[in-house]
Amino acid sequence: MVNARLRSETGVATPTRRERPLERDIRYFGDPVLRTPAEPVTDFDLELRKLVDDLNETMLAAHGVGLAAPQIGVSLRVFVYHVDEDEFGHLVNPMLKLEGEPEEDDEGCLSLPGLQFPTRRAPRAIATGFDMHGEPVTIEGTELLARCVQHETDHLDGILFIDRLDKKQRKLAMQAIREAEWFGLPKPEIKLSPHQTARIS
Ligand SMILES: [Zn+2]
Numbered sequence: 001m002v003n004a005r006l007r008s009e010t011g012v013a014t015p016t017r018r019e020r021p022l023e024r025d026i027r028y029f030g031d032p033v034l035r036t037p038a039e040p041v042t043d044f045d046l047e048l049r050k051l052v053d054d055l056n057e058t059m060l061a062a063h064g065v066g067l068a069a070p071q072i073g074v075s076l077r078v079f080v081y082h083v084d085e086d087e088f089g090h091l092v093n094p095m096l097k098l099e100g101e102p103e104e105d106d107e108g109c110l111s112l113p114g115l116q117f118p119t120r121r122a123p124r125a126i127a128t129g130f131d132m133h134g135e136p137v138t139i140e141g142t143e144l145l146a147r148c149v150q151h152e153t154d155h156l157d158g159i160l161f162i163d164r165l166d167k168k169q170r171k172l173a174m175q176a177i178r179e180a181e182w183f184g185l186p187k188p189e190i191k192l193s194p195h196q197t198a199r200i201s
Contacts, residue, residue, distance in 0.1 A: 038077045
């Protein structure tokens with residue numbers, strides 16, 4: 001009888017066990033989802049929690065410091081960030097307040113792998129929004145965190161960091177994109193080299 005009771009208690013835990021997060025394919029420049037303004041989140045449900053888990057899993061696997069939902073093909077206003085061990089999390093329906101004179105620093109994007117260009121960003125950002133449970137959240141960031149929340153919020157508006165480059169840098173960026181191995185995918189069957197090329201994030 002004791003065994004039967006234990007089994008039933010074990011069984012109770014099963015339905016509440018979370019599904020493992022999925023590492024999803026990252027969408028590259030050229031995919032229309034990256035140019036589509038994302039929709040505000042209205043349901044703070046299990047689907048949203050799963051989306052945040054999948055975003056985190058995909059960002060960490062790609063060694064990124066941030067990832068927005070459109071980058072995995074989901075047009076919702078959600079992003080995750082992991083700037084360092086003390087600065088990580090997620091934000092739903094973000095609103096940004098920027099402070100200070102814009103500063104230039106190298107910036108890259110998981111949707112434009114291998115490219116880095118000097119991009120002007122405000123040095124301080126205050127992002128307000130919600131967590132996945134619908135609780136209000138404020139992120140106050142300087143330096144990389146400030147840059148990251150501006151970059152990720154841009155993704156939710158269909159804006160990419162190359163849009164913010166000056167004319168000369170943007171021209172160089174477009175040239176680099178045309179030469180990038182990932183540009184124009186999917187066409188993986190046609191390979192110039194049989195060797196695997198290391199993909200830089
Ligand atoms: Zn990006």
